[in-house]
Amino acid sequence: MGRAHEVRKASMAATAAKKTKIYSYYGKEIYQAAKSGGPDPDANLSLRAIINKAKKDQVPGHVIDNAINRVKNGATDNYEELQFEGFGPNGSTLIVKCLTDNVNRTISQVRPAFTKAHSKLGAEGSVSYLYNVQAVIQFKGLNEEETLDALIEGDVDAKDLETLEDGSIRITGEPTDYNAIKLAIQAKLPNVDFDVDEIQTVPTETVELEGEDMTLFERLMNLLNDCEDVDQVYHNVSNYNDGEEE
Template identity: 30%
Template sequence: MGRAFEFRKERKFKRWTKMAVQFTRIGKDIVMAVKENGPHPETNSKLKTAILNAKAVNMPKDRVEAAIKRASDKDMAGYEEFVYEGYAPHGVAILVETTTDNTNRTVANVRSYFTKTNGSLGKTGSLDFIFKRVSTFRFAPGEHDLDELEFELIDAGLEEIFVEENEEGEEVAVIHARFEDFGNMQKALEEKGIELKQAKLERIPLSYATVTEEQAADVTKLLDKLEDDEDVQAVYHNMAE
């Protein structure tokens, strides 16, 4: 009874921690979007996308509005984006996207995570041959004919469309489009009345590193440290499942 309670308590704590990190990351996206193109989603496509992603993780509306209001204050400092590249133990490539108001803090933290887990940071651009940037869109398959959509969306930059299972065990349709066609694809999907669950730029590996179960545990230690850092927006790796 006691162990079961503690297990449920730990799982709940992890869910809340993950949610808090997601809210922080999206809050930064909102701030950067507002600083760049203003507080109105009707005329700011980046802000419109950030709000869409906020809804996807159930970020409260008042928090979204508060982030927009804060960003509208001219005295509020903005954020800078930096990408760090390196290798985890056992040859697994790691790419880290960060958004920060303190570069020294961020690079020191990222470097320490790699060092403490026997990884190593590399030079910018050193992993360009491993990761490819793509535009990613997710939505509920519903009654949509994905084969028909595949044909109709080619001109909007479609590269592939497939179905995956999310953390809740629900089916989600995923579209990958060319990096430069993010706006074209988003507009095409909206014109077709498709309600997006998420829209973002991601990086996908072009090659994979195969590791043992024990080696995967070593890599996961680094991934967890990076994922928990509030300056980190996204972490990508090429470890084969």
């Protein structure tokens, strides 16, 4: 009974920490979008998009409102995007993305995480060339022909268009075409609810880790996820459980 309670307690703590991380991420993203394009979602498409994504991820309304109100109240915080590239055990690679208001603090968090997991940071470009960055839009409500017509009418080129087993349409395009693809679909399907709506960083090749290599990689991921300023970690380890299922 005691052991089960402790396991449950640890699981709940991990879930709470993950939620806090998500709320912090969206808080910064919403603040940046509102500061850059104005705090009115009806007039700021980027802000509206990130708010919609936040709601899908079950971010509480007060987190969204607080981020927007900070801009309305004249907050002057500036966040800077940082990307770290590194090498884990046995051919594993990672891209760590941060949005921070203190670069030195972020570096002091990320560098020790790699060191403690017997991994190492690489120079800019040392890992990113092994990944593809792409816009991915997935939704239901149109067939392939109708979707293609929508993209043509919107003067948008897509890299790939496919129908999934559940009938969803999945569009892959250049990151620079992200908003244009969405607007083209919305023009054809005004009430569309995007199931996937994001810029993805995807490895061109993957590796599988076992034994001590996996233990070290898990340690690295846990340390990075504990870093306040780390928002996203992309990697090429196909058999690592990112813990999405709770």
